[in-house]
Amino acid sequence: xxxxxxxxxxxxxxxxxxxxxxxxxxxxxxxxxxxxxxxxxxxxxxxxxxxxxxxxxxxxxxxxxxxxxxxxxxxxxxxxxxxxxxxxxxxxxxxxxxxxxxxxxxxxxxxxxxxxxxxxxxxxxxxxxxxxxxxxxxxxxxxxxxxxxxxxxxxxxxxxxxxxxxxxxxxxxxxxxxxxxxxxxxxxxxxxxxxxxxxxxxxxxxxxxxxxxxxxxxxxxxxxxxxxxxxxxxxxxxxxxxxxxxxxxxxxxxxxxxxxxxxxxxxxxxxxxxxxxxxxxxxxxxxxxxxxxxxxxxxxxxxxxxxxxxxxxxxxxxxxxxxxxxxxxxxxxxxxxxxxxxxxxxxxxxxxxxxxxxxxxxxxxxxxxxxxxxxxxxxxxxxxxxxxxxxxxxxxxxxxxxxxxxxxxxxxxxxxxxxxxxxxxxxxxxxxxxxxxxxxxxxxxxxx
Amino acid sequence: xxxxxxxxxxxxxxxxxxxxxxxxxxxxxxxxxxxxxxxxxxxxxxxxxxxxxxxxxxxxxxxxxxxxxxxxxxxxxxxxxxxxxxxxxxxxxxxxxxxxxxxxxxxxxxxxxxxxxxxxxxxxxxxxxxxxxxxxxxxxxxxxxxxxxxxxxxxxxxxxxxxxxxxxxxxxxxxxxxxxxxxxxxxxxxxxxxxxxxxxxxxxxxxxxxxxxxxxxxxxxxxxxxxxxxxxxxxxxxxxxxxxxxxxxxxxxxxxxxxxxxxxxxxxxxxxxxxxxxxxxxxx
Numbered sequence: 001x002x003x004x005x006x007x008x009x010x011x012x013x014x015x016x017x018x019x020x021x022x023x024x025x026x027x028x029x030x031x032x033x034x035x036x037x038x039x040x041x042x043x044x045x046x047x048x049x050x051x052x053x054x055x056x057x058x059x060x061x062x063x064x065x066x067x068x069x070x071x072x073x074x075x076x077x078x079x080x081x082x083x084x085x086x087x088x089x090x091x092x093x094x095x096x097x098x099x100x101x102x103x104x105x106x107x108x109x110x111x112x113x114x115x116x117x118x119x120x121x122x123x124x125x126x127x128x129x130x131x132x133x134x135x136x137x138x139x140x141x142x143x144x145x146x147x148x149x150x151x152x153x154x155x156x157x158x159x160x161x162x163x164x165x166x167x168x169x170x171x172x173x174x175x176x177x178x179x180x181x182x183x184x185x186x187x188x189x190x191x192x193x194x195x196x197x198x199x200x201x202x203x204x205x206x207x208x209x210x211x212x213x214x215x216x217x218x219x220x221x222x223x224x225x226x227x228x229x230x231x232x233x234x235x236x237x238x239x240x241x242x243x244x245x246x247x248x249x250x251x252x253x254x255x256x257x258x259x260x261x262x263x264x265x266x267x268x269x270x271x272x273x274x275x276x277x278x279x280x281x282x283x284x285x286x287x288x289x290x291x292x293x294x295x296x297x298x299x300x301x302x303x304x305x306x307x308x309x310x311x312x313x314x315x316x317x318x319x320x321x322x323x324x325x326x327x328x329x330x331x332x333x334x335x336x337x338x339x340x341x342x343x344x345x346x347x348x349x350x351x352x353x354x355x356x357x358x359x360x361x362x363x364x365x366x367x368x369x370x371x372x373x374x375x376x377x378x379x380x381x382x383x384x385x386x387x388x389x390x391x392x393x394x395x396x397x398x399x400x401x402x403x404x405x406x407x408x409x410x411x412x413x414x415x416x417x418x419x420x421x422x423x424x425x426x427x428x429x430x431x432x433x434x435x436x437x438x439x440x441x442x443x444x445x446x447x448x
Numbered sequence: 449x450x451x452x453x454x455x456x457x458x459x460x461x462x463x464x465x466x467x468x469x470x471x472x473x474x475x476x477x478x479x480x481x482x483x484x485x486x487x488x489x490x491x492x493x494x495x496x497x498x499x500x501x502x503x504x505x506x507x508x509x510x511x512x513x514x515x516x517x518x519x520x521x522x523x524x525x526x527x528x529x530x531x532x533x534x535x536x537x538x539x540x541x542x543x544x545x546x547x548x549x550x551x552x553x554x555x556x557x558x559x560x561x562x563x564x565x566x567x568x569x570x571x572x573x574x575x576x577x578x579x580x581x582x583x584x585x586x587x588x589x590x591x592x593x594x595x596x597x598x599x600x601x602x603x604x605x606x607x608x609x610x611x612x613x614x615x616x617x618x619x620x621x622x623x624x625x626x627x628x629x630x631x632x633x634x635x636x637x638x639x640x641x642x643x644x645x646x647x648x649x650x651x652x653x654x655x656x657x658x659x660x661x662x663x664x665x666x667x668x669x670x671x672x673x674x675x676x677x678x679x680x681x682x683x684x685x686x687x688x689x690x691x692x693x694x695x696x697x698x699x700x701x702x703x704x705x706x707x708x709x710x711x712x713x714x715x716x717x718x719x720x721x722x723x724x725x726x727x728x729x730x731x732x
Contacts, residue, residue, distance in 0.1 A: 253539070325576035329638070332532060333589040333645055334566030343588070348579055446579035447627055 039422025042415045047200030049074050050119060051137035058211050070196055077193040081186060082122050088180040106174050113149040130212035139197035146191055150184055205419055213379045214403055214416045221382040225393030229375060230365040232300025233307060238357050241311030249319045250341055269309035274369035276306040281373035294392035299375020306370050307360040314356020318349040351439040358435035362428040368397040378402045396424040481511025485679045486531060490545035493526050500526045502703040513680040515694035517687060523703040524683045528651050532568035533561045569642035570651040574658050575634035577626035582618050585626045589645035604644050612640035613670050632663025652682040668693050687727055691715050699723045
């Protein structure tokens, strides 16, 4: 090949490599940036007085005096809105029946959307669900609700060839000339005074239980559940995996059975995780009866089976990479095989074994399918350590799916979904980072 | 020619006493040494079907230095590693004939290879200290054999390091990682580590092939120091080294022990033409 062609080939290969790295980085950005910005929004956001009221009533947090003065100042502005409402209600009473019919349904809509903005209005019966006890706790949500309070959404279906188009009509037009008309500009102009938005850092998102299926509160039960499940899986899988790896590398004689076992192990690593989930249900719960029904124990065992092949492979590779000379040196000093493994080979293989372990831990923390049938519930409080043998637990991975797709008001709690995703990603990332740091430290210690 | 060497030589000890044949007249006689410490009788080593060492008959004298020379792949290392059963690590390796150590069969059914290796220490081609501190490296053997008292360990470590002529260089950094030492220091550390379990035999498998000339000289001096205290066997590619450090020399060619005689005789007046060709550099 002549030198010109060779150089062109070299350069084009460099360009292609560089290009693919850029594409990968961009793809990563597309995924990570929304997770980061929206997820952080669960902790750092502009909270309203309703949020502080919620914290005080549900979690007994915050200063009572400050809060009551805040509530008093917000009530002063709300009082006028409430007065307009009661004026209009009185006016409605006095109207002709047909007039009444025309206004009452529209008025009901106005009232509902004001309720969702400010919380229960005077004269409402006490709310059954916690979500109805408070107005909007987050300012950006409140602005959204303000829009739907001011405008009625309608659909333009005049052109039958295209899909209907949404358009908005000011509600104030419907109530022109009535005593309700001043309410709309009043709320629009005084919403800030009624809700008192303030920048809030809500670390409780990580440490609080959820209130009313994640409408309010935090994700601690999920974080704790994920922690229990992943640690439990490691507790089972790590020792067994390392022992199996020692057997494969040090004791097993090469032969048909050994190669069968090894390829079985590799196959196990490629089995879809949902199959492990079904297996866990069928074997641990229905056959072995480790628990009545779903439990952390059953979930941990299932996850352990799932990560076992990875741990075995990582440990095998780590053990095989220990120089043969260490083994020879130890044996030549009159050490037994067992002692050599314990005092020389395992310490030298430790960085690799631990890395494999921590990466498996991250995988166990992130897996959804194996725990659907064996351990996860959608809503629940944090369980105690004593309950792991009998109780199921919420877990981040499963609840991310659940909140995003099966929650009755998924659109209202986007920040919780993103917050959970960010929490899970951070946990896995931290585990992997700690694996890298651990590896580097031990390797440094070994190298001297 | 090749067919000649494949025939194992008659056991020399049949005609003359071993002392007369192997002991160098010009070198200092070691008191209490000169017994047949390791005895091979029709001893063969196989890797699967392949016979790597063929029907070797030899007596290794106690407290003297025996060198093993020969071209690459002639089976000298295999023979050396057979003495403390390091070949057990290779699954396909098996033996025939007998190899005696202190009169007991090394490959006998009741031989405890762990005990054997305690008595027959080995230093390898590449320095192979453990990735631990210098202290832990030397203490590894004694701890294995039940010494746990820190003071006693310290005594053993000092004695071993002094014997291996490395005490002065490392005495102030015993807690540092052994991998931080230079290659030559590491190799002497390995000798010290082996000495710490108080073996009777020291097997050196090309101990200087990975070292520079200066470090090599130190190891050779060390061997001279240890001569008389331990039965030493050294495999080497370097014929000058063999002639410098050893009392008797074995020449292997293609698995056959061609000649075994006192070093002075083997290098000045070899009996076998093969030996002569090899030591004069006609092949290697």
